[in-house]
Amino acid sequence: MILLSTSRLTLSPPLHRQADELLRYYERNRLHLKQWEPEKADDFFTLGAMERRIRDMTRRMEEQQSLHLLLRDRFTDVILGECGFTNIVRGPFQACHLGFSIDQPSEGRGLMHEGLTSAIDFAFSTLGLHRIMANYRPENRRSHALLQRLGFEQEGRAASYLMIDGEWRDHVLSSLINPLERDPDERREC
Numbered sequence: 001m002i003l004l005s006t007s008r009l010t011l012s013p014p015l016h017r018q019a020d021e022l023l024r025y026y027e028r029n030r031l032h033l034k035q036w037e038p039e040k041a042d043d044f045f046t047l048g049a050m051e052r053r054i055r056d057m058t059r060r061m062e063e064q065q066s067l068h069l070l071l072r073d074r075f076t077d078v079i080l081g082e083c084g085f086t087n088i089v090r091g092p093f094q095a096c097h098l099g100f101s102i103d104q105p106s107e108g109r110g111l112m113h114e115g116l117t118s119a120i121d122f123a124f125s126t127l128g129l130h131r132i133m134a135n136y137r138p139e140n141r142r143s144h145a146l147l148q149r150l151g152f153e154q155e156g157r158a159a160s161y162l163m164i165d166g167e168w169r170d171h172v173l174s175s176l177i178n179p180l181e182r183d184p185d186e187r188r189e190c
Contacts, residue, residue, distance in 0.1 A: 002069070004118045009080070011069040011115055013061060018079075019050040022070070025079045025103065026050075032104040035165055036140055057084075064088060066096070067123065071115040080106045083116060085123050085132065094130035096123070113146055120150065124178040131178070135161065135171040144172070152176045 004011040014022055026033075027045055043049050060066040065088050071081040081102035088096040098120075102112045123129045134152055136143035152174040160168035 002067070002122070004069070004122055005074065006114045006118050008074050008111060009115050009118075010072045010074050010077075011083075011119055012072075013068055014054045014057060014070050014082075016051060016054055016058075018070070019047055019054055021079055022054065022082075023047055023050040025082075029101065029104055033101055036137060036143075037101070038162055038164055039166070060086075064090075067119075067127065069115075069119055071102070071111065079103070080111055081115065083112075083119050085119070085127070085129075088127070088129070094128065096129055096132055098132050098134040107142065113149060116146070116150055120176065124180065129178065130181055131175050133173065133175045135173050137164070137169055138172055147174050150176065151179075 161171035
């Protein structure tokens with residue numbers, strides 16, 4: 001099992017026995033995340049659905065199609081957030097999409113930056129990815145600032161990209177290239 005550690009967090013894949021705890025995370029953040037994520041069916045907020053979700057995440061990780069990590073408080077072991085590197089494509093692309101969420105009371109404390117710094121390093125160094133893509137709604141100033149701080153560069157804008165909160169929403173497209181694979185001249189500029 002993958003276990004990453006930072007000064008305030010541990011990051012590890014969700015386990016089947018943690019389904020009730022993950023369900024509580026989603027329940028307490030239901031309204032907080034509604035404006036940023038695709039709509040979830042009502043049955044998503046059930047223990048059975050969470051167990052199926054963890055089974056599906058585990059299967060996709062075993063098939064090397066994704067990496068899902070829970071961000072936990074290092075001292076209390078409470079789930080504070082999650083991140084997922086999904087749609088991993090190998091071959092000449094070596095890329096994935098990054099998604100993340102954080103517990104509303106934990107916003108603004110630098111925890112997601114801390115967790116993603118460690119997770120991204122793992123994705124580049126251990127998974128051997130070349131590119132990580134992250135897309136966010138233009139109104140989401142927190143995600144914009146976080147991704148910018150992590151070194152993601154804006155690559156474009158997609159109109160009507162995802163159905164969120166009952167409407168098709170535009171998204172900003174950004175990516176981060178593995179710094180170890182950049183052209184030496186580009187690395188000096190970073």
